[in-house]
Amino acid sequence: MENNIIPHLHAITKFVRQSANKHRSLVIWFTGLSGSGKSTLAGKVEELLFKRGIKTYVLDGDNVRTGLNKNLSFSAEDRKENIRRIGEASKLFVDAGVVVLTAFISPYRKDRDTVRTLLENGEFIEIYVKCPVEVCEQRDVKGLYKKARMGEIKNFTGINDPYEEPLHPELIVETDKLSVEETVKKIFDFIIPKILKEIKFS
Amino acid sequence: MENNIIPHLHAITKFVRQSANKHRSLVIWFTGLSGSGKSTLAGKVEELLFKRGIKTYVLDGDNVRTGLNKNLSFSAEDRKENIRRIGEASKLFVDAGVVVLTAFISPYRKDRDTVRTLLENGEFIEIYVKCPVEVCEQRDVKGLYKKARMGEIKNFTGINDPYEEPLHPELIVETDKLSVEETVKKIFDFIIPKILKEIKFS
Numbered sequence: 001m002e003n004n005i006i007p008h009l010h011a012i013t014k015f016v017r018q019s020a021n022k023h024r025s026l027v028i029w030f031t032g033l034s035g036s037g038k039s040t041l042a043g044k045v046e047e048l049l050f051k052r053g054i055k056t057y058v059l060d061g062d063n064v065r066t067g068l069n070k071n072l073s074f075s076a077e078d079r080k081e082n083i084r085r086i087g088e089a090s091k092l093f094v095d096a097g098v099v100v101l102t103a104f105i106s107p108y109r110k111d112r113d114t115v116r117t118l119l120e121n122g123e124f125i126e127i128y129v130k131c132p133v134e135v136c137e138q139r140d141v142k143g144l145y146k147k148a149r150m151g152e153i154k155n156f157t158g159i160n161d162p163y164e165e166p167l168h169p170e171l172i173v174e175t176d177k178l179s180v181e182e183t184v185k186k187i188f189d190f191i192i193p194k195i196l197k198e199i200k201f202s
Numbered sequence: 203m204e205n206n207i208i209p210h211l212h213a214i215t216k217f218v219r220q221s222a223n224k225h226r227s228l229v230i231w232f233t234g235l236s237g238s239g240k241s242t243l244a245g246k247v248e249e250l251l252f253k254r255g256i257k258t259y260v261l262d263g264d265n266v267r268t269g270l271n272k273n274l275s276f277s278a279e280d281r282k283e284n285i286r287r288i289g290e291a292s293k294l295f296v297d298a299g300v301v302v303l304t305a306f307i308s309p310y311r312k313d314r315d316t317v318r319t320l321l322e323n324g325e326f327i328e329i330y331v332k333c334p335v336e337v338c339e340q341r342d343v344k345g346l347y348k349k350a351r352m353g354e355i356k357n358f359t360g361i362n363d364p365y366e367e368p369l370h371p372e373l374i375v376e377t378d379k380l381s382v383e384e385t386v387k388k389i390f391d392f393i394i395p396k397i398l399k400e401i402k403f404s
Contacts, residue, residue, distance in 0.1 A: 010249075010260055012248055012249060016252075043212040043214075047213050050222070055257065055298075056214065057297075057298040059294070067290040067294070068291060085287070088269040088270040089270060092266075092291065095259075095265065096259040097257075098300075118269075
């Protein structure tokens with residue numbers, strides 16, 4: 001049936017939206033272990049961007065696992081589909097002119113790289129939120145590591161499911177070495193020139 | 203695992219975004235037969251809204267069936283999942299402060315009503331794009347009716363799959379009776395007060 005989709009040419013394109021918003025749209029993809037600080041960082045970076053008048057949105061477990069992806073488990077196959085849908089949803093937001101920040105463990109390299117291929121060059125900014133599993137487990141803000149150790153959660157990344165570090169992320173932040181405020185500043189300073197880079201037809 | 207999702211409280215809420223945008227966000231859900239004019243109307247209404255400075259986005263087959271929902275068929279079960287995902291994606295856009303216009307046949311009443319329940323009161327505007335199947339088939343802009351008649355497409359709404367008319371849509375437009383321009387104006391005049399209605403904590 002895919003061949004039966006004939007594209008409509010709508011007047012309001014990504015470029016038109018970016019021009020109106022006076023900034024580019026892209027995905028800031030946070031990846032890292034549970035408890036590394038992804039969602040906290042995404043929220044705080046969004047706050048700074050929003051204050052600069054940038055159109056933003058955060059996708060994280062709170063709004064995705066309870067909605068769009070609520071029919072998915074944490075098996076390897078469903079994790080793949082989870083990330084695929086998040087990637088496609090992110091692409092829609094980018095098309096809509098929005099800077100979208102995603103905060104998901106996204107443990108498999110291949111799945112993240114697939115999302116990258118969905119987007120245009122420069123639209124996928126992978127930020128590796130690096131933190132030793134021991135530190136994440138000590139923090140255990142959600143009590144999930146404890147549950148995983150007790151066998152109440154299967155397929156828990158870092159305990160009984162692998163985390164594959166990014167090979168070439170755009171940025172690495174080490175949250176066991178910098179404070180939240182320092183990390184947020186580092187990310188903001190890194191991404192703001194990319195977002196405010198002059199918009200031209202590519 | 204759903205119980206293991208602990209919400210993060212992000213500072214930038216739907217209300218904050220709506221306030222910054224100076225307009226409400228909601229879903230304008232076009233439903234009707236293939237060839238009734240849904241995607242054309244969505245695109246043209248979006249154009250008018252965009253010119254008024256309103257943040258908008260169109261979800262239609264072009265960007266959804268080729269991306270987020272490309273792993274779904276046109277069986278009844280997959281159509282249900284198709285509409286569910288579109289509903290959940292729309293909800294994310296509404297949360298992001300965007301007026302989202304959706305253009306999908308969405309033939310089953312129950313599936314549309316389920317989307318309505320995802321959203322808050324007044325956030326789901328169902329527009330029935332009404333047009334006799336004979337007229338849609340005559341138009342056959344995509345050549346799909348011909349293919350369906352020849353048995354090349356199964357489960358084609360209006361030919362060999364049912365279309366369930368909305369019982370209480372917010373608006374009905376009859377595209378065999380009004381011109382595109384008249385219809386666009388009718389829709390615009392209907393929705394603009396809802397979008398520009400004063401924003402208050404509900």
